[in-house]
Every structure is written in C-alpha cells, then in structure tokens.
Amino acid sequence: MKRIGITTTVPQEILIAAGYKVIDLNNIFVTSDNYMEYIDIAEKDGFPKSMCAWIKGLYGVCVKEGIKEVVGVIEGDCSNTRALVEVLKLKGIRIYPFQYPNSHKLEDVKKSLDDFMKMFNVKVSDVEEIRKRLNKSRELLIEIDILTVEGLATGFENHLYLVSSSDFNGDYIEFENMLKQKSMK
Numbered sequence: 611m612k613r614i615g616i617t618t619t620v621p622q623e624i625l626i627a628a629g630y631k632v633i634d635l636n637n638i639f640v641t642s643d644n645y646m647e648y649i650d651i652a653e654k655d656g657f658p659k660s661m662c663a664w665i666k667g668l669y670g671v672c673v674k675e676g677i678k679e680v681v682g683v684i685e686g687d688c689s690n691t692r693a694l695v696e697v698l699k700l701k702g703i704r705i706y707p708f709q710y711p712n713s714h715k716l717e718d719v720k721k722s723l724d725d726f727m728k729m730f731n732v733k734v735s736d737v738e739e740i741r742k743r744l745n746k747s748r749e750l751l752i753e754i755d756i757l758t759v760e761g762l763a764t765g766f767e768n769h770l771y772l773v774s775s776s777d778f779n780g781d782y783i784e785f786e787n788m789l790k791q792k793s794m795k
Contacts, residue, residue, distance in 0.1 A: 615677040628730035634777035639667035750789035
C-alpha cells in the first residue's frame with residue numbers, strides 16, 4: 611500500500627479512499643526515542659539551528675523514513691509549513707497542498723474538500739464509506755474518554771489514543787480493534 615505523510619490533521623478519509631496508508635509525521639517525531647536524530651538530519655541539510663524544531667523534525671522524518679508523498683497544510687496551520695513543503699519538493703518528495711480556509715465559510719470548506727477529492731481522484735461515495743468506518747473508531751475514542759473519567763483508563767492512554775487517531779496508527783482496522791480491546795476492559 612502506498613504511504614503518504616501528513617503535516618497535521620487532514621481529512622484522511624479522502625486519502626484512505628485513494629488507497630493510501632496515512633502517516634502522521636508528527637506522531638513519528640514526537641514518539642521517537644531519538645527525536646533529535648530527525649532534527650540533526652534537517653540541520654545537516656541546511657536548516658538553521660534557530661528554526662522551529664518541530665518543522666525540522668517533520669523534515670527529518672520524511673527523509674529518514676523514506677516518505678515520498680506528503681500532504682502539506684498550507685493554510686490554517688503553522689506558517690512554516692509552506693517553507694517545509696517547498697524544501698521537501700526540492701528533495702523530490704511529491705507534495706499535495708491542503709488548506710483550511712481562513713474564511714470559515716461552509717462553501718469555502720466544501721470547495722477545499724472537493725478540490726482535495728479531485729486531487730486524489732476519489733468519489734464522495736467512496737469517501738463517505740470510509741468516513742462511516744472511521745466513525746466506529748471515533749465512537750470508541752469517546753468510550754475511552756468515559757473509561758478515563760471512571761478510572762478504568764489512564765490519562766496517558768487516553769492521550770495516546772486520541773493523538774494516534776490523527777492517522778489511526780497507519781491502519782484504521784487494526785486501530786479500531788485495539789480500541790475495542792481497551793473499551794472491553
């Protein structure tokens with residue numbers, strides 16, 4: 611299965627419908643036992659020490675992990691992402707732009723989603739099918755929240771599951787099964 615990195619949360623239903631395994635670059639960076647390695651890669655490739663460590667980390671993840679395609683959120687997220695995607699392009703990584711419109715108008719959001727679907731040549735019906743499937747995991751995440759309030763799940767577990775839902779750990783079926791096991795305890 612093709613892998614695609616994301617710089618922040620995006621409508622991954624579209625990417626999954628297009629046949630991708632979604633990889634949240636942030637999750638790889640932040641959970642790494644050796645996160646400095648990713649920063650070092652960026653600095654060796656010319657990123658200044660004074661630049662945002664997070665952007666350097668995302669760059670390092672792409673290079674070290676061999677990510678060849680990335681969705682870069684170029685509006686509605688960190689302004690440094692624009693510079694990151696330009697550098698990644700120079701490294702031969704294919705970039706797909708996505709934007710969360712600053713206008714917050716429903717028609718602008720719809721246009722952004724429609725453009726994203728066209729970019730990946732997927733139909734609304736296929737995306738909707740995936741969305742319904744992912745909603746099962748999202749409902750289980752609510753159960754994990756309830757278990758945390760009841761003292762049956764730790765705050766750390768809750769946080770890790772919620773953060774991991776940005777890419778469903780790269781496998782939404784396995785992620786759903788993991789959540790089912792936790793919610794049954």
